[in-house]
Structures are given as C-alpha cells and as structure tokens.
Amino acid sequence: MMTDQNNDPTTGIDLDKQPHKSILKRIDLGLATGMCALLISFVGIVTSRATFKMNQETQKARVLPIIDVDMGYENIGDRSEAAFVVRLNNVGAGIAHIQRVTPLKNGEPVTTLQEFEDTIMNRRMRSNIGYPVVAPAAGFLAAGKSVTPRRYRMGAAGSELGAYLRGEYGVPMDGLDIDVCYCSVFSDCWTVKYLDKKLPKPVDSCGIDDAPEDMFQTYIDQTAAKRLEQ
Template sequence: MTTGYSFKNPEMIIAGSALIVSLITAFVSTYSASIDRAYARASVWPRVEIQRSYNDSRSFFYYMVSNKGTGPAVVKHARLSYDNKAVKSWPDYLQLRSGRTVGHVQSQIGSLVLSAGESTKPMELRDAEVAKLLADQDNLQIELCYCSIYDECWMVNRANNPIPVAQCTIEDKERFLQ
C-alpha cells in the first residue's frame, strides 16, 4: 500500500508555513539592508559650494569653498579657466586680470578634504583696485570635483548645482595646481 501526500497533512501545512515565513524574512532582510545602505550614504553626504565676497569699504575680495553637507568632501581636483583658457595658479590669474603682480593669500583647493561644515578661502586679496576689478567683471570659471567616502562623486561650479559624475578625471594641462 502506498501512502499519498496531501497538502492537508499537518506536516505539509507546517512545511509550507515555514517556507512562506522564510521567504518573507529573506525579503524583509534584503529590504532592510538596502535602507541601511541608503541611510549610511545620506549620513555622510557632502555638498560643496563656491562663494565669493567683496567689500568695497575694506578693499578685500575672496573666494570661499564650503562643505554644507553632512559628511566629508574629498576634493579630487579643481579646474579654473578664464576666457576658455586653463588657469594654473592664482598668481597667473591675477596677472592676467590686472596686468601686474598682486599680493594675495592663497590656500590649496586642488586636493583637500573638507569636513562637514568646514570652509576654506582658496584666494584672498586686499588690493582695492584689483578687488573692484574682480567684483565688477568676474568671469572666472571654477569647477571642483569631489567625492564622498563611498566614492560617489560630483562636479560643482559657481552655480552651486552639484552634478553626479562616475569619477573625477581631468587632463593634466587643465588641472589647477594650487
């Protein structure tokens, strides 16, 4: 005599219930891991912004780069251009704009790490004539490529609208060296 298996047997009901519970648990675990990864990325999301400031009464002009995000920004490279020509350094740019050597203070922006809430002034000057010139006709194009600690990268320019990019690449002839 052969025994037949029926879905009405208690063993089959228990096995089917265990299978369904296992599938639901696997789905919930996968979904939860996905949410955790998204939360981890969002908790360290950098947002780099470029500003400039001019004060006529104090005769100063400066650029500032700030990280307004929640995590560190790893700046991979900077590209500065004026009249579609790559600018290699602040002294080159100031010479090009004013026709003379201009005293200024500068900081590195081509490769640095900005913590959340941190700012740096890549260039500041206190020459009244040049400060006014830069404030009136500032056609300098600045682009920074930066990444999060998860290697998610963005390109930002002075419009401060970060554009996601696959990676930060630049030709050496276009790289800003300071």
C-alpha cells in the first residue's frame, strides 16, 4: 500500500489541507475583539489622565497666590500721615509662602539698611524720623492679607517731602526695586518685581525651603546689632 506523501506519517493528517473557514473567522473575530479592548483601555487611560490633570489644575487655581508689591510714599498731601511704605499684598485665592524678598538698586541687591534708606530719602529727612515700623517679609501670607516690612512715618521730615519728590535732592528712589519669590501649597513658584508691572513669572523654585532669604529681616538684625554697639 502506498502512503500519501502529503500526510504526516505519524498522525495521518493531511499537511496540505487548509484550516476550515469557520476557524479562520473565529481567529479574526478574536483578534479584532482583542484590538478593540486594547484600544478602549488606551482611551480610558488617556481620558483618566486628562481628567486627573484637569482636576489638579482646578485645585491649583483654587489656591493660587498672587503677590502684588506696593512701594512708595503715601498720603503725600497730609504731612501728619505721609509715610514711605513697602507692602506685599496677597491678592490671590490661596496662601503664599514668601521665600525670598530682596530690595534691588539698578539690579543689584541692597545689602545694608543705610544704602536702602539713602535711596528713599536724604539723611536730613532720616534724622527727623523716629524708628520705622518693621516686620519680616518672608513667611506664609494668607489670601487677602498684607505684610508691611517697612513703614517710615515722615512727621517733621514731611516738610521736605515735596522737594524730595520733585527731584531737588536727586532722582527719588533712583533705581529702587523689590524682588519677591513665593510658592503655593502645591510648591509651584513665581517671581515678581515692583518695577516690572507684569504678571508673576513661573520659576522652578525659590531656593531651599527651610532657608528664606529676607533682606528686610537682615535690616532688622543690622539695626539690633548697631544698638548693641552704642
């Protein structure tokens, strides 16, 4: 008896015989179903991620701090109330962690209190003013609140204020700026400057969280050290 050359000698299965069409259809249907399931899973992941991102951005917007810097002379027309003020206002919706505050003159840090005061008034005016109201600028500032690191009430010095602001003793507050860096509770951070008059600029960080750079606190320390020397 001759053996069909197209049959497997051990199983007798015809090797040339094509799979039944119904089997091929089931394979195609299973493959299509698997691909659809994979596509649906992928779309679900993308949608979930987009939803999470949107919810996160919504939460960030609800606690977004915005620091506005005020600096200059107030109540100029009323000698008894005239004052030079530096004030930081949180006009946003959330707590601001103010980490760095630096007065600048022509872009360079003002590192001494004497240099700062020489930029905002002449020395004769300063001699007619008592101790200013002072406070640290760095720290946590709630929404809708303000902190005033420096306030000089003019008093007797108010008699020269008009002449000072007219430039009779030089350019008033020549090149003076305030640079502030602050973060939200989500650790998103921004910088803002008084002279820029622009929206706060996003930055990666304000430096080391536990080491604030507050030049107004430095001025307080310098004053305390000077008193101890007297």
